[in-house]
Amino acid sequence: xxxxxxxxxxxxxxxxxxxxxxxxxxxxxxxxxxxxxxxxxxxxxxxxxxxxxxxxxxxxxxxxxxxxxxxxxxxxxxxxxxxxxxxxxxxxxxxxxxxxxxxxxxxxxxxxxxxxxxxxxxxxxxxxxxxxxxxxxxxxxxxxxxxxxxxxxxxxxxxxxxxxxxxxxxxxxxxxxxxxxxxxxxxxxxxxxxxxxxxxxxxxxxxxxxxxxxxxxxxxxxxxxxxxxxxxxxxxxxxxxxxxxxxxxxxxxxxxxxxxxxxxxxxxxxxxxxxxxxxxxxxxxxxxxxxxxxxxxxxxxxxxxxxxxxxxxxxxxxxxxxxxxxxx
Numbered sequence: 001x002x003x004x005x006x007x008x009x010x011x012x013x014x015x016x017x018x019x020x021x022x023x024x025x026x027x028x029x030x031x032x033x034x035x036x037x038x039x040x041x042x043x044x045x046x047x048x049x050x051x052x053x054x055x056x057x058x059x060x061x062x063x064x065x066x067x068x069x070x071x072x073x074x075x076x077x078x079x080x081x082x083x084x085x086x087x088x089x090x091x092x093x094x095x096x097x098x099x100x101x102x103x104x105x106x107x108x109x110x111x112x113x114x115x116x117x118x119x120x121x122x123x124x125x126x127x128x129x130x131x132x133x134x135x136x137x138x139x140x141x142x143x144x145x146x147x148x149x150x151x152x153x154x155x156x157x158x159x160x161x162x163x164x165x166x167x168x169x170x171x172x173x174x175x176x177x178x179x180x181x182x183x184x185x186x187x188x189x190x191x192x193x194x195x196x197x198x199x200x201x202x203x204x205x206x207x208x209x210x211x212x213x214x215x216x217x218x219x220x221x222x223x224x225x226x227x228x229x230x231x232x233x234x235x236x237x238x239x240x241x242x243x244x245x246x247x248x249x250x251x252x253x254x255x256x257x258x259x260x261x262x263x264x265x266x267x268x269x270x271x272x273x274x275x276x277x278x279x280x281x282x283x284x285x286x287x288x289x290x291x292x293x294x295x296x297x298x299x300x301x302x303x304x305x306x307x308x309x310x311x312x313x314x315x316x317x318x319x320x321x322x323x324x325x326x327x328x
Contacts, residue, residue, distance in 0.1 A: 030231040034064040037236075038076040038088040041069065043269060044112035044217045044276055045089040046258030051243040053257050060235040060242070080105065080222070086229075087221045087236070092213075093147055093304040095220050096297075100314035104223040106321040109237055110279045110288050114215035117275035118144050118188040119207035120152055121177055121195055126184060129156035129206060135183035136164040138173040142309055144215045145170055145186040151214055151303040152186075152206040159306075177202065189272030190264070208275075213296035214303060226321065233324055241281035281325060289322030 039045045048067055051057055057065040068085060070076035073094060080088045081103055088105075090098075095107050126132065129152055139145040153159055166182050173185035174195030184205065185195070196202050208215040219240075221233055247254040255266040255273055262269075279287075287296075293316040304310040 030061040030063070030235040031229045032063050033229075033232075034066055035062060035087065035225075035229070035232050035236065036066045036068060036085040038068050038070050038079055038085045040071070040073070040076060040089070041262040042217070043258050043262055043272055044114070044278075046254075046261070047111075047240050047243040047247060047278065048089070049258050049261040050247055050254050051239045054243070054246065056239050056242050056246075057235075060239045062232060062235050062239070065236070065239075080220070083222065086225045087219060087233075089217060089219055091144055092216045092218050092296075092300050093144070093309055095218050096301060096304060096314050096319055097310045098220070099319050100310055100312040105220040106223060106226060107218040107288075107319055108221050108226070108233060108321050108324045109219040109240060110284050110292060111217045111219055111240070112279060113213055113217075113277045114144070114188070114208035115212075115275050115277055116204070116207045116209050117192070117272050118148055118186075118215045119192055120148065120184055120186045120205045121174060121192065121202050122184045122205045123177065123180070123199075124201040124203070126205065129153070130158070132156075132184060133158065133162050134164065136166050136181075137184045137186065138166045138168050138176045138182040139186035140170040140173065141167045142307070143170065144188065145173070146307045146309065147300070147303045148206070148208065148211070148215060149186045150306045151211050151299075154303070154306070155206075155211070174202075189275060190268060193271045211299075213292065214300055216296075216300075226324075230324075234328060237281065237284075237324055238328060244278050244280055247278070281328060284322075284325040285328075288320065288325055293320050293322070 039048060052067055070079065076088050076090065077098065079085045089111060098105060126135065137149065139149050150160065153162065168176065170187040171191055173187040174191045176182045177185040178195055178199045226233060252266065259266040259269050297316040301310065301314065
């Protein structure tokens with residue numbers, strides 16, 4: 001990540017690829033006080049652990065950043081909704097659902113994208129998506145697995161009605177496939193690697209790499225924090241970028257730091273790390289207010305709506321504020 005640049009006070013209304021955004025009036029330096037940010041034990045949020053380890057938050061002028069761990073989506077969502085935390089790292093479709101439900105938050109940074117860390121596995125008898133017709137598929141409802149399944153079926157001109165859904169935890173889906181209780185399973189790392197290690201006939205039929213951006217994570221910040229502490233938000237983004245730059249130059253060392261924080265070893269998570277793409281600040285400048293807002297957003301929204309995860313209308317303008325990344 002690059003070092004934090006002091007931002008000049010400005011108020012600019014810009015039209016970015018059809019998305020109307022108002023640039024915040026950023027403070028010259030981060031405001032004093034603590035900033036509380038929620039994470040879960042997923043390596044996609046790992047650069048915050050790198051930043052914490054090397055003291056990068058303070059380097060960027062942040063007085064105190066409390067990185068608070070949550071075990072489940074519902075817990076981090078509740079903390080954000082109640083104002084117990086100022087920011088959270090969550091899946092893109094989760095952010096959409098929150099905002100569609102009226103939660104006052106905005107996406108300010110694209111963190112990561114799953115390439116092969118989320119996937120559909122099958123046995124040796126199925127080689128194409130159309131062959132899933134009438135077959136049993138294990139997946140966890142309301143999760144990234146649910147969205148990936150719906151998107152995969154849609155790409156083959158099918159719907160959930162064309163298969164036999166078998167809802168179960170993602171941790172059990174791969175096991176069910178190996179035990180021949182289902183014909184296919186949608187899950188994520190490390191369960192993907194475990195399944196393939198235990199059964200050589202298991203193959204990857206479809207993954208996030210087939211559907212770029214569908215399975216991704218974002219940083220969301222409460223609207224009141226964006227308004228009253230814009231300097232903290234800008235510094236937080238700068239910190240992510242510096243940590244990612246450090247990670248890219250010290251991959252093995254920093255993977256060990258991240259793995260420890262999520263309760264595993266770097267060796268256990270090698271495949272998972274390789275299946276995730278992290279986004280730099282420069283890449284955010286290119287895509288967050290453009291391709292991600294104009295194309296990826298609609299694709300994720302359709303998959304999440306088809307899966308019944310998002311039940312109310314929501315637009316990219318309601319969800320994404322690219323002004324913070326664009327101003328750095």
